[in-house]
Amino acid sequence: MSSLRRTAEKELQISNPDKVLYPAGKFTKADVARYYERIARFLLPHFRNRPVTLKRYPNGVFGEAFYEKDAPGFTPRWVKTFPVPRREGGPDINYILINDVRTLTWAANMAALELHPFLHRVPRIERPTNIVFDLDPGKKTNILQCAEVAFLLRDVLTKLRLKSFPKVSGSKGIQLYIPLNTAMTYDATQPFARAIAEVLEKAHPNKIVADMAKNLRVGKVFIDWSQNADHKTTVGVYSLRAKRARPYVSMPVKWEELTIALKKADVDLLEYEPEEALHRLTRVGDLFVPVLKLKQKLPKEFASLSKERPRRKTPPALVDYRAKRDFARTKEPVPELPRSSAQGSRRRFVVQKHAASHLHYDFRLEMHDVLKSWAVPKGVPLRHNETHSAFQTEDHPVGYLEFEGIIPRGEYGGGTVMVWDIGTYEVVEGNYWKGFLSIFLAGKKLKGEWTLQRIESEEEKTRWLLRKTNGDAGVIPANANDVSALTGRAMEKIAADKSTVWSINRNGEQGGGVLKKKPVNSRRRTATPRFVKPMKATAVSELPEGDEWIYEVKWDGYRALALKHGNDVRLLSLKEKNLTSDFPAVREAVRGINADSAVIDGEVVAIDSKGCPSFQALQNRASSGRTWQIVYYAFDLLNLDGEDWTKRPLHERKQKLRELVADSEVRYNAELAGSPTSIVRTIQSAGLEGIVAKQRESVYRAGTRVTSWRKFKIDKSQEFVIGGYKPNAGIFQSILVGYYDRKKLIFAGKIRQGFNPSTRRRLLETMRPLLTAKCPFDNLPSSRKSHFGEGITAEEMKELCWLKPELVAQISFTEWTDYGLLRHATFHGLRDDKEPRAIVREL
Known part of the structure; x- marks a missing residue:
């Protein structure tokens, strides 16, 4: 055992050392700790006295992950921390400082695979030592396009007499560092970084984008200048990454190596697994040493923006109190209930x-x-x-x-x-x-x-x-x-x-x-409302006509029941899954309705500034940004203040519902005026999914599919059950979907479109626990292949992976072929609000 390992384990034992964190190659927690021990002498100089955010993966790279900013309560006393004021106010965040190999090993033992340090060192948290440009490839681009943009950046910086040093992110991009090590503040560095990014965007509009909107990045490289802020972190040099099933390292590279990778068009030349990274360091040394020492200044017009901002000070009366306490470990005083932490696992x-x-x-x-x-x-x-x-x-x-x-x-x-x-x-x-x-x-x-x-x-x-x-x-x-x-x-x-x-x-x-x-003899409140199984519409190929029908927009979102009881609100899916924590804005909106107790049927929808919905934006709401708003469209009232309304006619239920939500943020799904033909034309031009026709006098028949409600879709799409996938190079080439006919799962086609690397990885992570040896489709193998949409032969079945039929996907397509298969089908996301056994062929 090395002296470093003895030092690291003096007070620390690696728990569950054989636990696999990266499934490809079976890279275990012990392997992670061993890597960080061996890389420590190169890594620590770059991390010393920098507050660090840990990205933890307790169950491996395909398990749930979270960012740990605040030092956990179980942080050992020998781990150094530094209090940093929160931007929004409240108690300081006690960031961990990785200043020694023992702390580095302790972080590895917590499955902190990724280490994200700030650009500043304590105590001068307003003063970055570097500027960083994070080059992120959009769809249809890769790390080679990032390398091209890195050279364009270097050319501009060289004209400003600034040296720059590249490193690969360990994922799919490149980061470019400009060492400063002078008295510059973020007030100067961020405007400088933004200006450079925007100049390059203007000069190379077909290659570069400086705007954060993801829909603008297709075929381009995003120069992320926003990392140059006192609240932002960037993955540290020599940190592992947890983006794939195999570990890769965020590694410094030479400009000549970027040139060679571009000439050979070989992305593999810019990827480094742990052993390769360690061997490279013994051969070429730490290429980032100049980043630690080189002193550089920004052009005068930017340097003048640099002003020292005073840190928020502790009130004088609390100086002694604070000096005597380690707030990473004590919660005193506790004048109110403890609060959970949005920063990490607390x-x-x-x-x-x-x-x-x-x-x-x-x-x-x-x-x-x-x-x-x-x-x-x-x-x-x-x-x-x-x-x-x-x-x-x-x-x-x-x-x-x-x-x-x-x-x-x-x-x-x-x-x-x-x-x-x-x-x-x-x-x-x-x-x-x-x-x-x-x-x-x-x-x-x-x-x-x-x-x-x-x-x-x-x-x-x-x-x-x-x-x-x-x-x-x-x-x-x-x-x-x-x-x-x-x-x-x-x-x-x-x-x-x-x-x-x-x-x-x-x-x-x-x-x-x-x-x-309350006083003992006060009147009891209404009982807590219960879940009601939603009523379902029947799919039709044309809308019914007549005065007995009303027409509503069919939204493309999550069907959800809103149950309000006093100030308590629950959102429940079709399968009675609790969605409340997923949609806090909807919860707050429902709290504002004019009722003490109610059960409302509606749809959670992501809409843009023009009111157009997107199911994909709803699924990816955590990364969709401010351009998408999550709203709740209410279309039926099932219970009000303890009274059952399901037996009342629809027009009465909707009239009362409209009154309840009038002064709230809940949106009323109003009736559409006009003939069915004009309504279809309007919905089609607005880019909406479809229309639901409902009989005015219809009652609410819980848990049944009825003909008194009929849904008409503008574009062909429906839910399908995933029953398998075709593997390819550690990921998958396509998924296999079907629908139920009575109790049999019928194969409907392969889906190849609609996946980006991120959705492929997440979907594969979801599918893997459902692997089974038995094919779930009743009609496979096929005896032949059609011209549009493929069947599956007995020989091909040997190459496929089968799944228990528990996942439901939203799929759009152009048509059904004569062989009963989907043509030009596209994946739009998983539907965890749908029950697999309820999925049938709609048209």
Whole structure:
């Protein structure tokens, strides 16, 4: 073992060293740690005293990932941090500083595959040491086009007497660094970078774009100048990347190497796997050494913009208080409920002492907009390796986190509830859905690491093991053990106070519960509204005519029921999947309707400034930018203040619905005026998906497909079930889709269009867990191939990968062939709001 490894592991053991993080080549967590140990002497000089954002992949490159800005509560004391003020105000972010090999190895142990440092060093966080241009290839371009643009950039910078140094990003682009190491601030560097990018865009409009809108980047290279800001980070030199199944390194290159790659038109010359990167360093050394030392100044017109901006200071009265505390580890003082962190993995937890039919403790973790809950009869274990059974119970609404009071006798869980402990938790490792979590709790009483492991089911109750790990918990003082962490009250005092009552739906409906603070004899509120299975329209090839029909726009989005109860709003898909946390703007809009309790049927849609929808923008909303707005179009009212409206005629339901949403941000899906022919013409010219015709007197028949509602699509498109794919070079060439005819899945065609590298990677990640040896299609193999749209022969079937039929995709196409196959089909995205067995051929 090397001396570096001994230093790194002096206080650190690599957990789960054999866990595969990159599936291609089976590159494990131990391999990641070993790479960072060996690269450390080259990497650390570039990272020293730079705040770093960690991009963590606890379950590997194809698992869920998140950015960790704030140092986790389980950060060891020897890891250096630096507080940086938030742009929006509030408590500082305590960024990690990777100044030594031990911290680097610790980050690797957290599966921090990518390391993203700032351009500045602490404490001068207003002063970047470099300028960076991030060259990002748009569709139909690659790293070679980025190399061409890098040379154009170098030419301009050379005329300004500025030297520049390129590195490949380790993904698909190139980054160009201009060392400064002088008293320049971001006030000068960002305007300079933007001006250079815009000059080049004007000179080479067919090659370069300086605008961030992705739709402008097709066939061009985007020069991202915006990275030159005090709140932006760029992937660090020698960092691994987690973009593909195999690890690649963000590596400095020589200008001559870019020239050779361009001459040979070979992108592989600009890709470096870890072993190759390490070997290269022993051969050519660190090409970025000049970036550390070279001093350069910007032209005078930009240098004059550089002004030192004072950092936000700590109020004088708190200087001593702050100096004596490490805020990466302590939450004191806690004048209010703990807040979850949008920066990383920090979320809230609560342990409630619950005197119901049997005294027990309820352990709850905030997760996916609900509280995942367990009943722990013996309480949370406190001694190292002590293990207690934890029986999973129904999810609770997040509002239950602060509940302390009484659940009335006769209701589910009736008894007295105390907030025994409350605080935040962070995931150290694991995945709830896979049945294992290692978590760090930072509560008022509990501090340290615990694990939760799912083992079996007992009498329909899922059993987990809650185990204390990594040492004993801190001693809880006797006077604190039997009183509330919120109010300091004992169970007897809480039971005697009748002002706080939690009312629960007797059917144990998920999220059903209302915190009430009221006189004992006050009137009960309306019961929590329940999910109603949506009614479905029948597809038709022409619209019906007559005064008994009304016509509405058919939106291309997610069908969703909005359930409002007081200030609580839930959005549920066709499959009753909770979409609330996915669409916060819609949740806030529904809160504004003029009703205390309601169930509304509608569609979540992404629209541009002209009101045109895009299903792809809805799917990619996290990266779609401000040009797309997420809205909710309401078209039916199913329940109002506890009263069932489904038996009333449609025109009455819509009239009332219009009144309810009039003063809110919810959009009313109004009736279209005119004849069917003129309506079709209008919808077609507006670029909308289609029209739904509904009988004015129709009632709402929950969960059924009816002919009183008929949908007419302008363009041919529908949902299909994915049953397999054709692999190609570690990814896939096409997907195989079908539809159900009675209980048989019928093959409908191969889909090759509609994929970019990102969607291919994400879709493959989703498909892999569903691999199976059995072909799910009833009508394969085909005996022949058609001219339009291919069948599949028995020989070709040997080359295909089959899937369990659990994924639904939105597909557009030009026509059905005579052989029953799709022609010119295009993938538009997955539909997780649709049930596979409900997918049939529509026309």
